[in-house]
Amino acid sequence: MTDTVDTNPIPLDEPVDEGFIKILEHEAHYSDISILEETTSSDFLETDEYSHLKRLTYDTRKPIHLLELLSIGARSFTRSLITGLAATQMINLARLSSRNQLTTAIDVAPLINILLEKQSCIVSVSPDLIMPRAQVQASSLLAPSGAYLTWVEMLEEDSYDEEQ
């Protein structure tokens, strides 16, 4: 009997520990700002935060934190609500980049379509551009609630002006 398809499981139980929290702080490049411009609404593109982001990426390809990217997006929509999916996807993209599974900035940037809606900031991964396994890993991360809260708390610790 021969098989042609992989029916091994996609792991869901990768542990989340202190080392993982450090991965959240890992810097990822976001060099292709044009991808962001194509996929976000004009409201966001007119914000100071976006200008800041643009300066960062054009400044000798200086890497930016993925968290900073997301927090910029979140603040730009003031009443942002980071969904669990957004958190897990961004976390896992950081993990992937740190493990060299995505080896270049060009690999990372096209994988992020930031859909900014009125009440929430949702980061979805383009299914056309990401490896199937990476795509599933992005969606299947089961961060224990403690780690998730830590991530959200890290965002909330950023100074946030309600009146912006």
Place this chain on the structure above:
Amino acid sequence: MKTAFTNSTIVIVANDVNISILKPPWFTKTGFFRENELQGNVIISPVVVQIPTENFQFMAVPNRFQMTIPKLYSDAKSDVNRILGGIVKTLPHTPYTAVGLNFNYLASPEAEDAFGPWDRKLFSSEFTNQVQSPKDSNARFGSYFSFDVLGLRLKIDIKPTKGQSRIADLYESWHGGQELIAVNFNFHSDVPKMETPVDYILCTLNKWDEALSLSNKIVESISD
């Protein structure tokens, strides 16, 4: 020898799973999931559905359904039939291509510091002894083999590994960083082209407990 079951995952591979219909109202309407099973951190998106419950974790992506059981419980098999069997019966025209029943274990010798010699005794071979020194106490070994059983193709993959930080949850005397072997069983079947592939898949799912028993038996037969 110390052994621990880590999880079982049932995988149904398909081309073009219609993720868009997999939403909580559909799940409750069809009766696949009980209401209390949809109260957790459910993730619904265009590319993934993920539902963690007290006893299992369900996931659907465009090319597979997957159900992971982290700890054995008495209704596990009936839940597999309820969830995955129910979905397959309700979506019979999805182009299913393969089914996999997976069982994963960890094992170690009784004495932690005996791992090297134990691992070598069990899994080194004439070939491995040609490429590394038999006296190398840092060498580590595993094994892979496959054969037909229960009408499925069983693939057994054994690798040395190290325990993660919460390994003591599985076996009290184990600790993070401890050397272990991971023993992974994949009972695989391609879904043949036939008029009633759903029946074939349901029949395969129904072998879950037999496959579990066989996996348990094989793990226990690893002797030190």
